[in-house]
Amino acid sequence: MSATLEIRRDPVDCAGADRELLLRIFRKMLEAREFEEQLYYLFLTTAMPGTMHQAVGQEAVAVGVVSALKADDTITSTHRGHAHCVAKDVPLNDMMAEMFAKREGSCRGMGGSMHLTDFSKGMLGAFAIVGSGIPIATGAALSARVRGSGQVAVSFFGDGAVNEGVFHEALNMAALWKLPAIYIIENNQYALSMTVAESSALPDLAARACAYDMPSARVDGNDVLAVYEATREAVERARAGGGPTLIEALTYRIRGHARFEAAGYRPEAEVQAWKEADPIERLAAGMIAAGAVTEAQLSQIRAEAEADVEAAIDYAGRCTDVGAEDYLAYITAET
Amino acid sequence: MSATLEIRRDPVDCAGADRELLLRIFRKMLEAREFEEQLYYLFLTTAMPGTMHQAVGQEAVAVGVVSALKADDTITSTHRGHAHCVAKDVPLNDMMAEMFAKREGSCRGMGGSMHLTDFSKGMLGAFAIVGSGIPIATGAALSARVRGSGQVAVSFFGDGAVNEGVFHEALNMAALWKLPAIYIIENNQYALSMTVAESSALPDLAARACAYDMPSARVDGNDVLAVYEATREAVERARAGGGPTLIEALTYRIRGHARFEAAGYRPEAEVQAWKEADPIERLAAGMIAAGAVTEAQLSQIRAEAEADVEAAIDYAGRCTDVGAEDYLAYITAET
């Protein structure tokens, strides 16, 4: 079960993988990582408002899944959503501006870290009430079906979210009606302090799909191509009218639950072992092994990603703070 | 799947069954049936307040399950709860008085048909919000465990209730903590107008236990001894610390959903076929076949059951109507 799975450190098998895809994936993972590393630093050193939840070490899930989608496919995200946004092409500038509560932010400074959203990119929302995005993504899938748009809708959520009633209600309806939905359990093995085994009677979370007669898959969430491949299959099935899929991606939350949370409830050795299974380094090693890139090219990409995040921070610094009455314009939509 | 199961009409196999048990079961089933037959008539002919949901044809589930419990074991019921109350020894007088909103009613006229309750009998409540009794019964099981009382808690609910989120949340916790709980799906094949196949992706409802790694059983809900036997096993497991069980009892709602609802959405042939599978007549035939009773004794018991319900109606007629201000005493409990 998830608690006792062996941790894989081997390079991602990139043999035969499309080079452009590999480069995009690598770049996105780096941007997500760098974005959060900088956020952590900025929270320590500046008066950044609110809080944040880092997905450091989980980047392969967000990027692997979204890389298998079309631009107009939709996703819902969670309180731990930065990587989902990066993967879905939400501009880093807009994201960073939102973190600093600037008018130019992706949510005009109204949402913040836990609600990073960009409709123009098919990012339907980051829902910070655990599990609440699951039926909403399912509704997007129903909508795609009604509109005949051919879109699929993906819901990202954590291992803790599977115990919310809406997980059950939404998956039943999606399977019953064969909606083009894909459910991604980002199993980072903890829900704040609670392990999967402490909170789920059946710790094999993908297996819960049995209750809905729904296809499911369990993948190494730190192997971005494995995540990509599983998602690709699910997308094909969904577009072909085959209905939804539940995918459990096993990964690990390297940092604390939120901001400066110390996560003292975790064995140091466990954290250490997972640090050595870093999804970015596993991909880098795999790309080198497959001869897809050179070390020099990798450093080049790393430098570019860092530069882009730097630029986003500068941009945010030049943006305008949210004003006292800004929000009054967003209470009711003009019809 | 439930929609397509073959309907059994054969006599209940009573060979070797305890005669006292058989007689009690038969009597309880008759009382439940007669109680609701009279209610239907009373609703037509008197100014009986509120509404009611009949379990005619489903009596074997309530009586079979409760017959495997001890008096201090607890149950939760639903909007369709008369038979559960009869089985749990709630006095017919108190029940009938409650139906007529009398002060002497089991809930002092405050609850009515959908909330028939009698704490002194371990009947924790009839919860008319579909599914809402499931976590409450689970809490009673947790309480039994904390108090070391050795009690088990049973939750009755319908095939429609399995699609409520609380079903999922409660069963996960019960299985996770191995609570002494038993979940009875009274699968009467319809949730108002919706068939199981129209509302559940996996119409084999007992199989949903797979998501919680929970033992489950599917029984002929019109064979009272089969229900009894499955419950007995579940009770043994629960008392021994083996945790919860999900039991699906396949039966049929002979009448409309509520009171005078016509149920035009059901094929006449289907209703007819199930009428011929009447659980009371199947038991009667089985008792005769096993030589446990004579026809004369059966008629005798039928007459007694009818007389008791008659007496309850007379009793209710002699009771006092709820007064305008009665309820003011029940808003807040005195501590």
Place this chain on the structure above:
Amino acid sequence: MRQLGLAAAIREGIVQEMRADDSVILLGEDVGKFGGAFHVTHDLLDEFGAERVWDTPISEAGFTGLGIGAALTGLRAIVEYQYLDFIFCAMDQVVNQAAKIHLMSGGRAKVPLVLRGPQGATGRGAQHSQSIEGYFMHTPGMKVVLPSTPYDAKGLIISAIRDDNPVLFVEHKLLYGAASPGGGKALSDSAIQAIGMDVPEAPYAIPLGEADIKREGEDVTIIATLLMLHRALALAEQMQAEGVSVEVIDPRSLAPLDVETIAASVAKTNRAVVVSEDTARAGVSAELVATINDHCFYDLEAPVQRVAAVDAPIPFGPASERHAIPQVEDIRAAVLRALSD
């Protein structure tokens, strides 16, 4: 002109919007094959098919979320709760999601969603009798609409469907004017007035947030909704004979609330009585009293009188239920108090 009951009027508004706009869909329990527990969606499945009319499992939180997701992606979703008491099963989706998404997204997301169903005390006991509008009047981001006549119902449901915000559309069982196929007796109430039953066949929209003066008067203003509006009118009729001229205002929408119309009336009569079937404490009646206090304090010659359900779960026993819910005589007593000072 052609006359319709409330249920039929709501149905007609939904049908006409669904014909005019392919993006309108319906979700709920037994809304298709069965036509709705109170017949409001009768035959819609036949006309619009299973891709527009979704018979859902009993999963209120789930299908409310589906409605939100659909509303976020180009559809207009109408979600029916078989009884509004059950909306609490979906409360997070309504209060934390539907009502907040527009603001959380900085105005980039819109949620054109109608949440509708019946409420009201009709002898069903505490879990099928409560009036829930107060919870949603208190929920920023929601609109709350309550039709008391068939004419209003059709015009308001059409506006609700066209609105880009989540709208709670509250219907009263006793006003449907038809028996429930769900097995109920034909519900009715002696105070119900045969008003607003002339319903034009052509579609029309009544703007959300415009009160309607259902009866003009000089001596005292009564503000009431749904069944209470009818009881207020019944009382006004009685008091006319007694020489008291009562003005009766139907807000029709509690959020937004038409404060101008209410304030103008109170400025004229100087006496106000607010009546609501929801429980008093922190409910609709409290807000109406507070609003009048805010805007009309110096016009008042007597304290605003409030008439609302007793702060208790609704009891089953008829005499107790009747006591818990405002009756014509309770409104009369309040009017007399308002006039006495």
Place this chain on the structure above:
Amino acid sequence: MRQLGLAAAIREGIVQEMRADDSVILLGEDVGKFGGAFHVTHDLLDEFGAERVWDTPISEAGFTGLGIGAALTGLRAIVEYQYLDFIFCAMDQVVNQAAKIHLMSGGRAKVPLVLRGPQGATGRGAQHSQSIEGYFMHTPGMKVVLPSTPYDAKGLIISAIRDDNPVLFVEHKLLYGAASPGGGKALSDSAIQAIGMDVPEAPYAIPLGEADIKREGEDVTIIATLLMLHRALALAEQMQAEGVSVEVIDPRSLAPLDVETIAASVAKTNRAVVVSEDTARAGVSAELVATINDHCFYDLEAPVQRVAAVDAPIPFGPASERHAIPQVEDIRAAVLRALSD
């Protein structure tokens, strides 16, 4: 005397009741091993063990139902919501079950249940900032308690645990007086007064429904709870220097509400300002205005002024959040309005 912060005071009350009464249990997310997201249940698992302190999955409706079932069968359950915003996930269990069971059973069932958790706007965005007491003040069958000082908190949590009714116990993040191990900065607010921090070590109970006059005054009465109580006191201090004598009342419980104490004060000052962090429309402030209108209309020399959160989901941006939530200067403006007429 020994001083405690609010979180520590609540914890001490819980610990002492759990020691005194084996039937008291605790349920919630991360309440055991982790000690609670805001440290309120720190070390309780070690002392009382896993049969009394239940670390639950993320299943608010489910574990609330478990609490109800336990309360119905001989235990006293304390249920923690990590943020009170999440109680909406359990709304049916709270509103339709816990609050109604006693009446539906004709008084035969009792539900000794405490529902507790933190609320308040602290820069977390709309889903972690709202104040929810208004929804439950509107829910018959519930008691609603709000401690503004450590002293009150200990005495009130002990009474809440001993009460045989469902009690919502509302805590304010900014008043906890300690950093959150959940990763928050140590939250604080300049207006918070160092009052009521002397907390006796021996258990004591403060009856539910008794208001406390936190400051005596002659010219105007302010009624406020939680953080707003502190802001009202800060203002009262300022205005004292300006020659205005402000009386500040902390209801401490909204249901039941101590109308006598409030009415007596208004009868003395003839001017009232109500302040609440929940949104205005049909919220706590509306009920307080209506209650004063009902009981003190003829004592009032000016309309009751209400100060409450703007009717909007709470925005993330600091300047906007600050604007949405009542500040000391907003209360000042209201007091001046109350005094001006």
